[in-house]
Amino acid sequence: MKSPKIVVDGLCKVFGPNPKLARELLAKGATKDELFARTGYVLGVNNASFEVHEGEIFVLMGLSGSGKSTLIRLINRLVEPTAGKVIIDGRDIAAVRRSELVSLRRTDMSMVFQSFALMPQRSVLANAAFGLEVAGVGRKEREQRALAVLEQVGLAAFAQKLPAELSGGMQQRVGLARALAVNPSLMIMDEAFSALDPLKRKEMQNVLLQLQKEQRRTIMFVSHDLEEALRIGSRIAIMEGGRIVQIGTPQEIISNPADDYVRAFFDGVDTSRYLTAGDLMQREAVPLIRSLDAKSVASSLNGSADYAFVLDAQHRISGFVTRDAIGAAQPALKQVECITLGTPLEQVVSRVCANTTALPVVDDEGRYCGSIDQAAVLKVITRNRGAAHV
Numbered sequence: 001m002k003s004p005k006i007v008v009d010g011l012c013k014v015f016g017p018n019p020k021l022a023r024e025l026l027a028k029g030a031t032k033d034e035l036f037a038r039t040g041y042v043l044g045v046n047n048a049s050f051e052v053h054e055g056e057i058f059v060l061m062g063l064s065g066s067g068k069s070t071l072i073r074l075i076n077r078l079v080e081p082t083a084g085k086v087i088i089d090g091r092d093i094a095a096v097r098r099s100e101l102v103s104l105r106r107t108d109m110s111m112v113f114q115s116f117a118l119m120p121q122r123s124v125l126a127n128a129a130f131g132l133e134v135a136g137v138g139r140k141e142r143e144q145r146a147l148a149v150l151e152q153v154g155l156a157a158f159a160q161k162l163p164a165e166l167s168g169g170m171q172q173r174v175g176l177a178r179a180l181a182v183n184p185s186l187m188i189m190d191e192a193f194s195a196l197d198p199l200k201r202k203e204m205q206n207v208l209l210q211l212q213k214e215q216r217r218t219i220m221f222v223s224h225d226l227e228e229a230l231r232i233g234s235r236i237a238i239m240e241g242g243r244i245v246q247i248g249t250p251q252e253i254i255s256n257p258a259d260d261y262v263r264a265f266f267d268g269v270d271t272s273r274y275l276t277a278g279d280l281m282q283r284e285a286v287p288l289i290r291s292l293d294a295k296s297v298a299s300s301l302n303g304s305a306d307y308a309f310v311l312d313a314q315h316r317i318s319g320f321v322t323r324d325a326i327g328a329a330q331p332a333l334k335q336v337e338c339i340t341l342g343t344p345l346e347q348v349v350s351r352v353c354a355n356t357t358a359l360p361v362v363d364d365e366g367r368y369c370g371s372i373d374q375a376a377v378l379k380v381i382t383r384n385r386g387a388a389h390v
């Protein structure tokens, strides 16, 4: 397996004058509140350990003050850790010299913030080219590269305008273009879209997802919005009081929230929208028949099952047989429609509800994976709606 892009190991940050005292108290298991009460020190990040894989969008989520910004600043070392390690591309960044770190930040890590901090007197093009200018790239080349990224974010026609002539959403795209222009392998985005209205925000998420399809950078993305995290995150880490309380894919977090703090983020969000057929299928609910003869039909339908799916040699669905087929010399094979693993819940619901039998779920090669019946659909819908009222 490929080595991870980032490894974070036992990372802690305490804001206070005496790191040694802070480490001692942390080692005794002091919480954020206890530490503050005893010393006045603020616990920013408490013993975070995780890996970020190359090419994924890793979202950090949590309430205000939970330590998201501190954690990402520890990663690019704008903040010095109290304890623990950050390893990027196999290199312990504690061992990287200051000067090297500065050049690394300029060329291989980009940051995008909530306030886009564009330079008002400079053109959109000059703003997009700024990171390259700081990195010492000559004018012609940096303008070419900046124009290419402005094209990617849909702003090439505005290259000669001033930032003030653009809407907030467009200005945020200039901020994104500036970060992309240096072609970093790691992008760190702290609430980058939070100041935008919901529509602009969704539009930026789409721009990011589209770019990600083409370029596959590693992105660490801070957000306090669950819907944003679910839409763009390959995985999500949820922070509370400096600790990471859960890490998982959107589906893992929705299906299995670690505690009430995590569940509270679901409030008002229809999380079922983010589930797919693969998340709700049952693996062994429907009996399977591998060869369609009277004996196999009788033995697979000898329990309470009303029907069984028939598979071919490649494990693909040929159809299904019902109890009427028991005893028939040539059991009648009935047609059944299949649902693929990635089908969103909304489509699963309408298709399953239009059928009396469970529908088989298949992978991209058409191989049988599991089944979904009406009861499974109802269960997931009521559970997720229910969670919104806890």
Ligand SMILES: Nc1ncnc2c1ncn2[C@@H]1O[C@H](COP(=O)(O)OP(=O)(O)OP(=O)(O)O)[C@@H](O)[C@H]1O
Binding pocket: 015, 042, 043, 044, 062, 063, 064, 065, 066, 067, 068, 069, 070, 071, 224
């Ligand atoms: N430079 C600092 N000095 C002292 N305390 C700090 C400093 N920076 C952050 N903190 C504290 O560390 C904790 C985590 O702050 P951080 O900014 O990382 O939270 P956050 O999750 O990014 O919050 P928000 O969603 O509001 O941006 C908070 O209690 C904060 O007060």
Ligand SMILES: [Mg+2]
Binding pocket: 068, 069, 070, 190
């Ligand atoms: Mg923050």
